[in-house]
Amino acid sequence: MLDAFSRAVVTADTSTSCVSDLSALKAFVAEGNKRLDAVNAIASNASCMVSDAVAGMICENQGLIQAGGNCYPNRRMAACLRDAEIILRYVTYALLAGDASVLDDRCLNGLKETYAALGVPTTSTVRAIQIMKAQAAAHINDTNTEAGGGKNFRRMGAVKGDCSAITAEVSSYFDRVISALS
Numbered sequence: 064m065l066d067a068f069s070r071a072v073v074t075a076d077t078s079t080s081c082v083s084d085l086s087a088l089k090a091f092v093a094e095g096n097k098r099l100d101a102v103n104a105i106a107s108n109a110s111c112m113v114s115d116a117v118a119g120m121i122c123e124n125q126g127l128i129q130a131g132g133n134c135y136p137n138r139r140m141a142a143c144l145r146d147a148e149i150i151l152r153y154v155t156y157a158l159l160a161g162d163a164s165v166l167d168d169r170c171l172n173g174l175k176e177t178y179a180a181l182g183v184p185t186t187s188t189v190r191a192i193q194i195m196k197a198q199a200a201a202h203i204n205d206t207n208t209e210a211g212g213g214k215n216f217r218r219m220g221a222v223k224g225d226c227s228a229i230t231a232e233v234s235s236y237f238d239r240v241i242s243a244l245s
């Protein structure tokens with residue numbers, strides 16, 4: 064598993080050069096609090112995000128919870144909720160590290176094959192992940208609304224700033240999950 068710093072070292076080592084161009088790492092440090100706030104925005108809303116994403120996925124495709132569906136019976140429903148939580152957790156690890164390797168190596172490696180073997184439907188999984196991607200952007204940018212959140216509505220209240228880069232980065236990790244499963 065690599066992070067933004069060890070990635071710079073490994074990259075330099077493969078070309079037997081000194082670590083150079085530290086500008087990206089300087090920005091990583093300078094923007095560090097933004098990254099921590101973004102990780103916190105996801106981690107502290109994780110269980111709500113997971114249950115909402117899986118509920119939305121099922122609402123749009125109710126065959127999933129009928130006999131023959133991959134969220135039926137309760138054992139599979141529980142496995143599905145667990146998987147959504149695992150995936151979201153590894154996305155937060157990647158975001159904290161500033162590198163996708165932990166997500167690739169410990170979560171996505173072989174997952175497509177596992178899902179194919181178990182008959183876990185890709186389009187439904189992708190839908191749940193897309194919902195979590197949208198939720199993450201909303202929580203990081205505090206753009207979620209009381210109308211959308213209902214009784215679970217929660218505003219993070221972090222200092223307002225430009226979160227476009229960190230939002231794009233976390234979106235890229237969700238996209239990585241989607242392309243690994245597709």
Ligand SMILES: CCC1=C(C)/C(=C/C2=NC(=C\c3[nH]c(/C=C4\NC(=O)[C@H](C)[C@H]4CC)c(C)c3CCC(=O)O)/C(CCC(=O)O)=C2C)NC1=O
Nearest residue numbers: 133134139142143146147149169170181183184187188191
């Ligand atoms: C640390 C990394 C890690 C991952 C990622 C992981 C995934 C994982 N998900 C599994 C099953 C499963 N995954 C799902 C998920 C779903 N079904 C649906 O219809 C939805 C689309 C979707 C939820 C969004 C289901 C239902 C099963 C059980 C399938 C079965 O046993 O028939 C299994 C098979 C073993 C088991 O049931 O526990 C693995 C290994 N395990 C790990 O250790």
